[in-house]
Amino acid sequence: MALLSIVSPFLNESGSVADFAAFTARLAAELQEAHGLDLEVILVDDGSTDDSISRFRGVLGGNWRIVELSRNFGKEIALFAGIEESRGDYVMMVDADLQHPYDVCIELVSTLLADDNLDAVYSVRDDRREESVRKAIAGRLFYWLINSSQRFAIPENAGDFRIMRRNVVDALLKVRDKRRFNKGLYAWTGFRQKGISYTPDLRVAGDSKWSKLSLLALSLEGITSFSPIPLRVVSGLGALTGLFGILHGLKILFEVMFYGISVPGFPSLMVAVTVLGGFNLALLGLLGEYLWVAVAEGKDRPLYIVRRIHSADGSP
Ligand code: UDP
Ligand code: MG
Numbered sequence: 001m002a003l004l005s006i007v008s009p010f011l012n013e014s015g016s017v018a019d020f021a022a023f024t025a026r027l028a029a030e031l032q033e034a035h036g037l038d039l040e041v042i043l044v045d046d047g048s049t050d051d052s053i054s055r056f057r058g059v060l061g062g063n064w065r066i067v068e069l070s071r072n073f074g075k076e077i078a079l080f081a082g083i084e085e086s087r088g089d090y091v092m093m094v095d096a097d098l099q100h101p102y103d104v105c106i107e108l109v110s111t112l113l114a115d116d117n118l119d120a121v122y123s124v125r126d127d128r129r130e131e132s133v134r135k136a137i138a139g140r141l142f143y144w145l146i147n148s149s150q151r152f153a154i155p156e157n158a159g160d161f162r163i164m165r166r167n168v169v170d171a172l173l174k175v176r177d178k179r180r181f182n183k184g185l186y187a188w189t190g191f192r193q194k195g196i197s198y199t200p201d202l203r204v205a206g207d208s209k210w211s212k213l214s215l216l217a218l219s220l221e222g223i224t225s226f227s228p229i230p231l232r233v234v235s236g237l238g239a240l241t242g243l244f245g246i247l248h249g250l251k252i253l254f255e256v257m258f259y260g261i262s263v264p265g266f267p268s269l270m271v272a273v274t275v276l277g278g279f280n281l282a283l284l285g286l287l288g289e290y291l292w293v294a295v296a297e298g299k300d301r302p303l304y305i306v307r308r309i310h311s312a313d314g315s316p
Contacts, residue, residue, distance in 0.1 A: 002036070004037045004089070004163075005039075006039065006040070006042065007082035007091055008020070008043050008094050008096040011046045011072060013097055013206060017055040034110070040065070041063065043056060043064065044085075053066060065309055069306060069307060078304070088166070092105065098201065101199075107198075108163040117192055119192045121195070123162060125198065145229050148229060158195055179297070183222065220289065224290050241276060
């Protein structure tokens, strides 16, 4: 019988444990009946400091394992640890806070199973409700930056909530990027993928673990690991300013030689110094961002460290 793995990373989600257990139990029953699928639940504890694990152990039924990481590694890495532990012919990634609606899970599964030619089905978050104009513009710019220079396109607003066949999962596992931008990697692997749109539910308990700052950091990750455009824009600007400086210098030389006009030095000097200095600093910072990515990849540390694996039958 085919096996479907549910992979869910969690960080201090003790408030939604009971609902999550009910959610997976219902899913197991329905998938068994409608599609003849077995279900395994792979939870990844991404360094929780509350009692989430013992609560999960208390209420989970059926076939489950909890991969307890040695500390917080971030959701992108936790998901990787989860799919590495999974054994399913299909893998579906669902958040432990139950923001991914039950019906959409069923829809993901049935869309994939209905079409032999599909390798993965991803979900596209449709939160026009809360979308501000500023956020929409920033999002557009972000996707334009990372999509305008490559052979594959990263779909806008597609998240980690998706189902994949084993071939896609194995491809993802081969990508050992340490600074991971999952949305980019899903698209990078290629395959036949299809998107369905959904509106996320509200959180059952607790608050989002992403601050504005960590979202910004993730976007930067996306840009530095998928786009050379910022570097090119800044080098282009640098070349332009340099050219402008040369022309300006020639003009001054011409005026002095043929008209005897002496230019007031200080203002023009200040302009040159501040403009060029500013560009220089900006480019240095940008170079540093890319270098930081290169350094992290070069260190060859493991992606994550497991402290323990908890399982239904108690075996290690
Ligand atoms: N999460 C995680 N590690 C982190 C941050 C979040 O495993 O460092 C989990 C979190 O417990 C949740 C999922 O990732 O199950 C999505 O996080 P969250 O709900 O905070 O994000 P949002 O839904 O607001 O995008
Ligand atoms: Mg959430």
